[in-house]
Amino acid sequence: xxxxxxxxxxxxxxxxxxxxxxxxxxxxxxxxxxxxxxxxxxxxxxxxxxxxxxxxxxxxxxxxxxxxxxxxxxxxxxxxxxxxxxxxxxxxxxxxxxxxxxxxxxxxxxxxxxxxxxxxxxxxxxxxxxxxxxxxxxxxxxxxxxxxxxxxxxxxxxxxxxxxxxxxxxxxxxxxxxxxxxxxxxxxxxxxxxxxxxxxxxxxxxxxxxxxxxxxxxxxxxxxxxxxxxxxxxxxxxxxxxxxxxxxxxxxxxxxxxxxxxxxxxxxxxxxxxxxxxxxxxxxxxxxxxxxxxxxxxxxxxxxxxxxxxxxxxxxxxxxxxxxxxxxxxxxxxxxxxxxxxxxxxxxx
Amino acid sequence: xxxxxxxxxxxxxxxxxxxxxxxxxxxxxxxxxxxxxxxxxxxxxxxxxxxxxxxxxxxxxxxxxxxxxxxxxxxxxxxxxxxxxxxxxxxxxxxxxxxxxxxxxxxxxxxxxxxxxxxxxxxxxxxxxxxxxxxxxxxxxxxxxxxxxxxxxxxxxxxxxxxxxxxxxxxxxxxxxxxxxxxxxxxxxxxxxxxxxxxxxxxxxxxxxxxxxxxxxxxxxxxxxxxxxxxxxxxxxxxxxxxxxxxxxxxxxxxxxxxxxxxxxxxxxxxxxxxxxxxxxxxxxxxxxxx
Numbered sequence: 001x002x003x004x005x006x007x008x009x010x011x012x013x014x015x016x017x018x019x020x021x022x023x024x025x026x027x028x029x030x031x032x033x034x035x036x037x038x039x040x041x042x043x044x045x046x047x048x049x050x051x052x053x054x055x056x057x058x059x060x061x062x063x064x065x066x067x068x069x070x071x072x073x074x075x076x077x078x079x080x081x082x083x084x085x086x087x088x089x090x091x092x093x094x095x096x097x098x099x100x101x102x103x104x105x106x107x108x109x110x111x112x113x114x115x116x117x118x119x120x121x122x123x124x125x126x127x128x129x130x131x132x133x134x135x136x137x138x139x140x141x142x143x144x145x146x147x148x149x150x151x152x153x154x155x156x157x158x159x160x161x162x163x164x165x166x167x168x169x170x171x172x173x174x175x176x177x178x179x180x181x182x183x184x185x186x187x188x189x190x191x192x193x194x195x196x197x198x199x200x201x202x203x204x205x206x207x208x209x210x211x212x213x214x215x216x217x218x219x220x221x222x223x224x225x226x227x228x229x230x231x232x233x234x235x236x237x238x239x240x241x242x243x244x245x246x247x248x249x250x251x252x253x254x255x256x257x258x259x260x261x262x263x264x265x266x267x268x269x270x271x272x273x274x275x276x277x278x279x280x281x282x283x284x285x286x287x288x289x290x291x292x293x294x295x296x297x298x299x300x301x302x303x304x305x306x307x308x309x310x311x312x313x314x315x316x317x318x319x320x321x322x323x324x325x326x327x328x329x330x331x332x333x334x335x336x337x338x339x340x341x342x343x344x345x346x347x348x349x
Numbered sequence: 350x351x352x353x354x355x356x357x358x359x360x361x362x363x364x365x366x367x368x369x370x371x372x373x374x375x376x377x378x379x380x381x382x383x384x385x386x387x388x389x390x391x392x393x394x395x396x397x398x399x400x401x402x403x404x405x406x407x408x409x410x411x412x413x414x415x416x417x418x419x420x421x422x423x424x425x426x427x428x429x430x431x432x433x434x435x436x437x438x439x440x441x442x443x444x445x446x447x448x449x450x451x452x453x454x455x456x457x458x459x460x461x462x463x464x465x466x467x468x469x470x471x472x473x474x475x476x477x478x479x480x481x482x483x484x485x486x487x488x489x490x491x492x493x494x495x496x497x498x499x500x501x502x503x504x505x506x507x508x509x510x511x512x513x514x515x516x517x518x519x520x521x522x523x524x525x526x527x528x529x530x531x532x533x534x535x536x537x538x539x540x541x542x543x544x545x546x547x548x549x550x551x552x553x554x555x556x557x558x559x560x561x562x563x564x565x566x567x568x569x570x571x572x573x574x575x576x577x578x579x580x581x582x583x584x585x586x587x588x589x590x591x592x593x594x595x596x597x598x599x600x601x602x603x604x605x606x607x608x609x610x611x612x613x614x615x616x617x618x619x620x621x622x623x624x625x626x627x628x629x630x631x632x633x634x635x636x637x638x639x640x
Contacts, residue, residue, distance in 0.1 A: 081446050129630065135445060136388065137633040140585040144625045147578055151619030268574055271453050278450050310464050311570070318457030325451040326439055 031207035040289050041196070048188055055184035061296045062191040063253045066198050068277045068288035070245035075274070076283030077206055078238045079218030080131065083139050083270055084146030085246055087126075088119040090265030092247025094153065095119070097166050097260040102159065106171030108179075108255045112194070115251035116244045123243020127236040143267065150265040165261030179256065187256040194252055198245055203285060205241065214238055218283075275321055281333030290332045358489050360608045366495035368603025369502020370564060374557035374576075375583040376509065376595050377550020383526045383590015385543050387437060388445050390452040392554055393577030394459035399425045399555020400568035401467050407559075408474045418559045426552030433547045438540075456573050464570045471567030494563055501560065505553070506596055513592055522546060526590040579606075582625045588638025598636060 047058050067089055074080040092115035099105040099114055130141045153160045160166065172178045177186045205211050213234050216224045224231050254260040263269060272295070280291025295317060302313035328335050378392040399421040407417035432455070440448050480497050483490035513519035524532040525539045533539050562568050565576075579602070587598030602621050609620035628636060 075446070081449070083449070133629070133633045136382070136589070137585065137629055139388070139445065139449070140581060141626060141629050143578060144582055144622045144629070148619045148622035148626065151622060155619060267578055271574070275450065275453060278446070310461075310469060312461050312465065314457035315461035318454040318459075318461065321454030321457065322436065322451055325443075325447050325454065326436070 031203075040286070044192055048185075048192075052183065055188050057296065057300055059184055059188050059191050059256055060253075061293050062188070062195045063249050063256075064273070064276060064292035064296060065289050066191075066195045066252070067246055067249035067273050068280070068292045069198060069202055069285075070242045070249060071273055071277050072282060072285070072288050073202055073205070073214075073242045073245070074238055075277060076287065077211060077218060078214040078235055080235060080239065081139055081274075082142040083267075083274065084142035084144070085242075085273055086265055086267070086269040087142075087146035087149050088123055088243040088246035089250035089253070089269065089273075090146075090149065090153070091119040091122055092116065092250030093254040093260050093264040094160060095247070096170075096251035097168050097254050098159070100170050101166050101168040106169070107175060108170045108173050108190070111170065111255060112248060112251045115247045119247025119250070120240050120244030123246075124236065124240040127239030127243070131232060131235045131239060143270070146265065146270055147267055150262060150267070153262055153265055160262070161260075163262060165259055167259045169258055170255050179258070181258065184256070191252050191256060194248060198248060199285075202245070206285065210234065210237070215283075275317065279321065279324055279331050281331030284330070284333045287331055287333050294332065355489060356611070358486070358491070360604065360611055362491045362495050362499070363611070364604030364607035365600070366498035366502075366564060367607050368600045369498050369506075370557055370561050371579065371583050371603045372502055372596055372599035373505055373560065374554045375580045375587075375599060376592055377547075377553050378580055379584040379587060379592065379595040380522065380526075380546050380550050380590055382584060383588075384522065384529075384539075384546060385441055386589075387441065388448045388452065389437075390449060390577060390581075391432075391455035391459065391573075392551070392580060393575075394456050394573040395425050395429055395551040396554040396558035396561070396576070396580075397463065397568060397570070397572040398428070398459065399552075399558030400562050400572065401463055401472070401558075402555065403559030403562065404467070404472045404474055404568060408472070414474075414477045414480070418556050421555040421559045422552040425555035426548040429551030430544060430548045433544055437547070456577070460570045460573055467570075469570055471569040472562075473567045474562055476563055498560060498564065509592055518542070518545070579621075582621070584635075586625055586628050586635055588635030591635070591637050594635055594637025 044058075044062070048055065051058070067085075070088075071082070071085050074082060095115040095118045096108070096111040099111045105111065105114075126145055130138060130145070133141060154162055157163075170179060173186065173190055177190075179190075180186045206214075213224065213229055216229065217231055217234060221231060250264055254264065276291040276295045277288055278291065279294060280289065281287030298316050298320070299313040302316050303309060306312055324331060329338065374392075374396050377395075378389060381387055381389050381392070402421040402424050403414075403417045406412040406420050407414050412420065436451060436455070440451055476494060480494050482493050484493050484496050513522060521532065521537050521542055524535070525537060525542060529539055558568065558572075565572075583598045583602055584595060586602065587594030587596070602624070605624060606618070606621045610618060613620075632638070
């Protein structure tokens with residue numbers, strides 16, 4: 001919630017709607033961590049101990065949150081819409097998997113570092129080229145790039161395992177903690193720790209002057225050009241960071257399961273992650289948390305209730321998505337804000 | 350030399366047949382995106398539903414193949430008007446992201462719906478006798494169905510060019526694509542025009558979906574996502590709202606795609622995406638779009 005008050009405050013301040021004192025108060029204090037921000041982490045710990053049977057699902061949710069968070073940095077803050085973010089998730093996945101299977105480096109954290117470096121480098125290069133375009137062209141370019149990678153991975157089947165993918169066995173984390181394929185205990189904490197670090201990183205970025213500049217670019221690119229902000233450079237930086245984080249999520253995703261398939265590069269995944277983010281709410285930090293969790297839970301429970309692996313969950317998600325786009329302002333977080341505002345208005349009158 | 354001519358003919362015939370399929374399906378999407386600036390990711394779903402309707406009418410009810418395609422055209426066209434009025438119309442002025450998401454939602458719903466009705470496995474139809482076998486070109490036999498596809502595609506293209514260049518509605522569509530506000534102030538009801546064009550485009554996609562069953566190896570629920578990408582890049586490369594552009598983009602990408610897969614069976618599917626990246630970076634408005 002804090003993210004939005006500050007971004008709207010910043011926008012309002014520039015529009016001259018906010019007096020200096022309150023703008024100053026918001027800008028100086030808003031980045032402080034509030035008590036309620038502990039809630040997701042408490043829930044995460046609670047789930048681990050209370051629902052040991054759901055740790056696999058919960059681990060996937062943690063990773064999707066991280067992935068959605070990386071996308072939020074460019075979609076929600078910088079206003080760059082991408083239909084091909086799986087390109088970086090998948091790159092990270094394959095780097096982490098190939099390090100173990102082809103290069104004999106089984107230590108997972110090393111794999112994660114390599115995955116982040118490679119996917120960030122890829123993000124830098126593609127961002128530098130693609131971000132010169134806008135709107136629909138950019139949408140098509142990000143999509144075409146991701147699918148090209150998917151086809152390339154399919155082509156080099158002797159390296160990537162093609163359609164069947166690769167099974168691999170990562171070694172103990174930092175040489176100490178073994179992965180636990182049965183109970184997912186170390187796997188869960190492995191994902192949780194990286195999500196926490198990734199979250200702190202993104203949170204620091206969005207409250208930094210750099211983060212403010214990104215919001216400025218989203219709100220009014222021309223004005224940012226006019227005040228002398230290096231717009232392309234800032235967008236490329238954000239894109240690079242986002243790509244690195246997506247690669248991080250991809251690496252963890254394949255490490256905890258011990259296999260990788262072409263699905264990590266698919267267009268469907270690029271679409272799904274965008275859907276998760278939008279369902280939760282963009283540009284709000286916690287939208288990624290809510291969206292990824294709701295999406296994955298809906299998917300998994302619809303399958304359980306109907307007792308089939310047919311894609312009927314898509315009906316539920318699809319309807320929720322259409323309704324969300326048509327009737328709410330900004331995903332579930334937007335609904336929550338509207339509800340709060342409505343209650344406040346009722347109280348006042 | 351013979352082998353070369355042989356390979357070249359194969360690539361041209363199969364590539365052109367695929368290209369015509371791409372054109373028939375993509376042209377509606379191109380007009381939708383050009384006329385209203387609406388990013389319609391559910392276009393592949395309309396084609397898919399067209400394929401399934403054809404399977405039911407031609408396969409289960411024994412309706413002849415060509416009338417089945419016309420039934421698919423009408424059914425999907427009407428269905429699309431319903432969606433256009435109920436859902437699309439609310440988002441004409443919304444940001445691209447909202448349009449992308451609403452239509453992704455539609456794709457999800459359509460995948461679940463067709464899986465429920467027709468199942469998850471690919472479905473095929475028996476094509477009629479006159480489309481089976483081969484046509485003798487003198488130096489080479491080519492499959493009749495591919496030849497039929499090329500002829501149908503060419504006919505539809507000519508019909509569309511004629512309709513767009515020579516009829517009143519065509520002139521209105523061109524005017525609205527060029528400058529919508531100006532067209533409106535000249536008294537053109539662009540809203541109604543759009544509904545009409547949207548229905549036509551979706552209906553054509555349905556015909557394409559039916560025609561494509563044979564070429565693409567059956568129709569299945571994943572069609573909606575799998576081929577959507579190809580339709581989108583055809584439209585983007587051709588230039589939005591540009592029928593001639595869509596036609597040439599479909600030809601180039603269709604033939605290239607088949608050539609890539611034929612000459613490099615290992616992969617070569619990535620080839621058209623590389624071409625798309627280069628074209629869009631060089632001309633963001635598409636090969637034939639106006640700057």
